[in-house]
Amino acid sequence: NAGVMQNPRHLVRRRGQEARLRCSPMKGHSHVYWYRQLPEEGLKFMVYLQKENIIDESGMPKERFSAEFPKEGPSILRIQQVVRGDSAAYFCASSPLPHTPEKLFFGSGTQLSVL
């Protein structure tokens, strides 16, 4: 059981570049959640996806951020034209069923640093 795999672990981007964060859920899990952890703050929900569908993106900024979970392959969180304020740890979590927090498994996160 490989767990939830996120890559890269660390990503450095200059202002204006694009950042792509990948998340492979646990085997058998079709529900993926993305969270952002800013320094000195708790994890904040961004988006919830099922295969090929965005279910809830209420926590994701309307501009520059997008997420997808294609039929094949990992879920991708994409941040266009990054700014310094995007620097944070981005966590992905997956579960086999919707809205079952006790069955939610987290990845180790991607630390994004914007120079």
Place this chain on the structure above:
Amino acid sequence: EDKVVQSPLSLVVHEGDTVTLNCSYEVTNFRSLLWYKQEKKAPTFLFMLTSSGIEKKSGRLSSILDKKELFSILNITATQTGDSAIYLCAVFNTGNQFYFGTGTSLTVIP
């Protein structure tokens, strides 16, 4: 505004000590409260509490919820260096929203 507040922010204890971590919340339409241990970045599930006054226990860790006073505590007895981590509290509501606290950083020194 819905929020989860944890205290203390950090704690340093000696091996063998007992610690109590606190989590208070103001979240509408509460459904459950969860505790996680975060070491090397990936939070791992410890407990889920839904009912007041019923203690959940796993080895040296235990937790209880008070829905009237809106708080939970996580106790760790006979602490070991392997208990060093950030402990996160999160509240899940009936709207399927998850609210996390900022965590308590526990350091256990030999």
